[in-house]
Amino acid sequence: MDTTLTDPLVGRLLDGRYRVESRIARGGMATVYLALDVRLDRTVAVKVMHRSLAEDPAFVRRFIGEAKSVASLSHPNVVQVFDQGTDGDNVYLSMEYVPGRTLRDVLRERGRLPAREALEVMIPVLAALGAAHQAGLIHRDVKPENVLLTDDGRVKVVDFGLARAVEASNQTRTGVMIGTIGYMSPEQVTSGAADARSDVYAAGIMLFELVTGRQPYEGETPMSVAYRHVHDTVPMPSALLPDCPPLLDTLVAQATARDPANRPADATAMLVAAVEAHRTLPRESGPIPSGPVSPIPTGPVPGLVPAPAVAAGMAGGVVPNPTLIQPRADLLTGPPAGQAPSPAAGRRGFRPNWFLVALAVVMVVAVGVTGWLFSQTDTVEVPALLNKNITLAANEARQQGFVVEIGEAQHDEEVPKDIVLRVDPAPKTEVKPGSKLVLVASAGPKRVNVPNVVGMDESAAKEKLASVGLVPDDVKGQASETVPRGQVIRTSPGVGTPLKENSKVDLIVSKGLVMPDVRGMHRDQADQMLRGAGFNPQFVEQNDSAQPCTVIAQDPRPNAEVDKGAVVNLTLSACSVEWHWPWEGNDQNVTEGSGGVPIPNVMFKDIRAARDELRAAGFKVEIRRGLNRGRVLAQTPPGGQPAPAGTRVTLWH
Template sequence: MEGQRLGGRYQLEARVGGGGMAIVYRAKDLVLNRPVAVKVLRSQFGTDEDFVTRFRREAQAVASLSHPNVVGVYDVGQDGDTHYMVMEYVEGYTLKELITRNGALPVEDAVEIAAEICDALEHAHANQIIHRDIKPHNILIGKNGRIKVTDFGIARAVTSTTITHTNSVLGSVHYFSPEQARGGITAEKSDIYSLGIVLYEMVTGQLPFSGESPISVALKHLQEPLPEPRQVNPAIPQSVENVILKALVKDPSYRYASAREMLEDLETCLLPERLDEDKFEIPVDEEATRTYPVITPEMLESHGRTGTPPRKEAETKKKRPWWMKTALWTGAIGLFFVLAFLGFNLIMELFPSVPEVQVPHVEGTSVTLAEQRIREKKLVPKIVEQPHDEIEKGIVISQDPAPPMRLKENAVVTLYVSSGQEAISMPNLVTMVRTVAENELKAKGFTVTDSTFVEKESDEVPEGQVINQFPPAGQQVVPGQTEVRVEISKGRGLVKMPDLRNKTLEQARIDLFKLGLLVDEAAIRYEPSYVTEKPNIVLHSHPHDPGMMVEKGTAIQLTVSNGQFPADAKIVSHPIYVEILEGESQVPIKIVVSDARGNNLVVLDERIDESRQFDVPVVLSPQKNATIKVFRSDIEASQVQINYDSVQY
């Protein structure tokens, strides 16, 4: 869309960013003569009335925000089927670019940036606006160092349509709050959690949770404990870690109560008296209701009985002599050892002993070599094949058991052997938007690079959607070994509008046709003109001015001459006498006219040998007088001024 003008006011100059729902352009406000950023809604969302209504309502709500750390919204409008929002243009870079370039930021800088973001959130929350997508990509750092939070309100406007079109939860998964991950109600504390993730990333240079898929990352937000920042970067003061820990509590009730409370903590966390404060711990309510097991009679019995112990029977039994007990025990023990010895000898004769051998290490070797080594040790290999994304086919992934285990000869050793990457059916990406297609490829294990997606002009497929893919959908492919190329529509191609002025109407048709443009025949306007009295000469092509980028297929409105001068035009012929002195010959004479037809029109350019008079025609208008200049050998020799009011007509 570069080169287009929206609302007759905003001239789009260059694309500077964008996502799955909108594209951002640097533009010029032609009325106020200032740079602006214009966010243009992608065409596939512009047909959903509910989405457009929410988009406009939220944009207007955000426009009511007035805060030095919030990107201002100037205007919201519609040009044909294009919905757009005009915002403050911040020249600089994103916080994500800063972290990617420098890694972990100095703690003082990170706290200052977080405080400015928190101040912006406090202002937004006070106006009942929740950001829902706080992440370093949406934090702009201007050349003056001012922090600006952008994309307020857009996420909120997108809620229903995003779920309808992508069947996904709203937000950026690495910066999700747990309640966003589970699809619950999001409120101000979700923004506080996301800001905690941003602060974590600033002071450590890495994200707390990552994974192979968005689902795995979301589950970590819900289930896994937070890796403590000071374990990643011991230089972080305990007070700063405490701010992060409190912002990232999974239960919202234990987080900061508001952005104002977090801001106050950020403003004091670097004071000397706070640097070594006690570590933040989630409070435990000792009086909270707990569930205890029911006390059963059996449990009571285990702790003792009440009542009178049974009467001893020793009084009724007759005691044996001590020597009788000794003789009985000695005979029993002797008999036991004799039987045990005889039984052991009998077993050894029936089952001869099997020697033990050391299990060889075969992981990482070819299955053929592994089997050979196993058999050399008089063990039995058992092969189990399984797919693997990184280990090539025929290589042992693992073994069970492994060294230093020892086994009896002829014992089984299971070898898990790679069958290579598993072939899958190529997913159908056609008609998907780019972000959805990219996520689909990554989820299937394909490698996505800058060369995977190629933009291509298309007259049929809306901008941002997949036109074609290679390999085609349904083909069996191995993700890690398959190079994927996806063609993305960038809409109809743009061409530079030619300058058709002073050309004939027929020549204009030819020039436009060569560029893929048309003449709007029904809209041709015929007007009188001071420029020419010839008919069918193009006067202008406004609003498609020369040099403007125009979409192919556009019908251009032309204004052409009707073969007449305007009624107030005065056409006169003024005599100009050029004197040639004796001895001069072939003197270069040029006569230049500036009048209602234009400036510096050359009406004569030739060499003469004798003095002559030339009748020079001029066209006057109430707004434009005429000037005739005579040049001898490119040096101005004379000048004549003809005023409109002095001519009797």
Template structure:
């Protein structure tokens, strides 16, 4: 009877036995002479979390120990230390506090506030969708945590139910601030892996574009969607299929899952999850204000109550979790209840027989000696690879992804263990799925300082190769005009980008304006962005009103907006009228013409002396050269 129970419940027995048989070397040890490890409470893809006692301050803490490969990555360690120090400065009631960080005995650890209760994933699994009022109450507390972080310069980038903790009294606390950022940059250990959970990635995270506070707004909108519907917005056979839907799919409407949900609440989710970051709710503060306003118009919701259990169901060897039990450990009867030593012996023998039969059945089922060759699934689709590996008797983890220049997006790059390796039947094979070629859009940096532009390019995993100076009519000297390659160009990670920096407006040549009219000269100067001032000057050769010369001279280099001086002719200078009175006619005419005048003669009917008796203008007065002098003859 015991054997049939073992076989029919093999999955459960396997889970219990494996969790209780695999010892955790940290349990019972003291980390860094300060933190006594009492229990393992959660295991994730990148870290294991323990409940520990801070012996120095006598308080219970959560000890997050990163998996071994991170301790060997100097790039990650540097970011981890910096982000931990920054996260420790976050002090807000909805943020899980960070107390300490360090490295000890080859381990990298983070000490955080211990929060009894469960994560939001477990709560939703048990409760199903929440009422709109309760969902808004939960998201309000998440947004308070994010608002505090954004004000301190933090972007979370990994908002999901697993990172939202619910205390026994219903309070909400957000954890892992700074960790997503420390894991975000590619390094010798992460390669080009895409960090994040596919169901909650923002479109810009999937596309490899720069992320900011608006990515948190999108993920908070996805979380609110799941609170209201009980499921994430996108599903697919593979994580890659789910991720692509954030970029290419249409975000589903709440009404399709719950027609009774108020339209304003559905609109709030839609506005937070717009594909283009510029179209989303602009700030966490505005998101929260709308959520609070909507909540006030709904029937009051009680707190999201949960138990005080730790967020794990496993019990570890030699150090079972508090309150954890296993089917293999029946309660022992007392002597008073059993009736005497003979009955105890009978029970002991029966128990031993049952245990031996159960253990034999379990060993037959587990067959720890059975091993198989990992099949080659490189280049196949994720769904086909999962099917092939499962058919071969392996469990599959398809959460890994990397960029690849050779393997198309959605296809398998490699497995761990590698194809051809001999692995235990039922063990886990990790798939690394291709994201396709790693490309990043060159961001727009026009109008920024070179320092700002360099930072923006670095945030997009691009580098600055140098600067090239160019003239520009509107961009101030020293600011960035653009880049080479241009904004929006898709380039490889770390591609060298040249900054085009303004030298100000380009110089222009002063046009040749000599001999043309003043109005025509002004027009030509305006055509090349120059203005004019005018100075009048006499000229014997240039007609009145025409340009004699320019200052600077024609051909000189000047800048747009400069003023050019036009020297404009007033005509020739005036000439003194010679005194020709009492001179004979011919001699007077000759002298006046020699002085540059024209001559007109006025005479009577009889001119016995044929001499000049007066001139008009009179002798000695000034008259324009070329003007007419009238002489009177008698």
């Protein structure tokens, strides 16, 4: 039917800004339209809340607050909210228009996905939920209808915070339950409470559906499905698909634990597990079998509902899994479908369900008969429990009548943490019924953190490294003005780095201070340099032909390793002797302007810049290591006096 003729909003200019072009889909809480933002000239999806919600002031207030929170959530896997407003009786959201399909459309078309492909869909969904959880937002209605797959392969999640806004509008109604029954966590069913772990539960149900093509529970009424969420344990995907990887069984089991405390703390924690599972799966997960799927042992499961979903920018009609707004008592205490409620039901006390009582009696008898049959068997075979999650493997062994003991976990470089590494007795061993099995899980790869040995002497540092299982390797010396000679400055790799056992670690040990070469330096410059570096210079003079008051010998020798505060004995040429530079007093005319060149004063300049300046002026340059500071600490001959071109100038840095 043409929605232009039947929908009054089609063709209108909503709030003076959004020209409604067509209706995309209608869901449990809202209708989505394709519209043009005439101010910014862009196509958007406009979600208009149903009239019954828009008339509730509490809903409108909470809806505006939630819209602001979601609009601040910037993530590539979240459908962006542009605007929120009201136009008469219409309360709306303006959102990013996402051409493509919903995940429900994909499931309807393909039935189910290979394990690796299912994780490739779930990982961006969990990333979006994780970003919301970090920002304090809970989705509350995670399901395939709210996951969009764009034409270019991106995955987007829609409808953050909408269920919370609806819940706020129903606070005066006792026991109202908001959400979609097939994905609703036990705590949402029983108390209405929802947190990040409730979204994790729904994500686990959705992962189960992606890999099996169906939801874990079915029922003729919402009551029966809700009851099973509260009282049953979600079956493993391998119960339907024997070839399903054990890691997916583990992921689903952890995410759908009935007790929220046993689930991952939030979607980010589940995302880490999903990424690790994806990393370990083979590149090719194989074609999807064309034959029928095995039934779940714990009960029947529904087929897929072949109907499109409502989502921003999606084509379709009515949602197959609408968000439910219904009193909780209707689901948990209402009569089964087809049975009229008793007029006196509200006045009676507890009445037993005789069908369930009879079923329990039958189950007790069946368990007894099974136990008797086991007792008549001479031996049974230890099941194949290797490479399964330790909790699931223990439960499986107990269900087969074994007594299970969990041994101390052992590190292994290949087997991931919490996966069964060893079974004693080994799988396929013939043992008596009821025998004890010892399951040993992997503790994951063993890693040793590099200990802090900074400040220790070399022998103590090596002993500390060896004590934690690391191998001391090269010892490299490095001059240091702050770390005493012989003590460790740092390690390579650095302190705290996790390494495999027996990995090699280098030690960088302080050589203390390195004695500078001050030979040929004027007394005043040598004294200033050495005292500035923490040395104690002592001078003695002797007659020599060198320039007066210059260092002609030193002890300790240049480049020797010494401690801070060490005494340095310097021998000077006599300071009282009159002395002339070689070019002074001869026939060469070296005065400025008559052939002589003034020596540039390069004290305290960068050593390379000083060298280049002297060479440009026509002088030869000799560079000696002083304190290795990179700038000129002494200069001979001093700057300012004329000298012949080609004269050698010595610089210390």
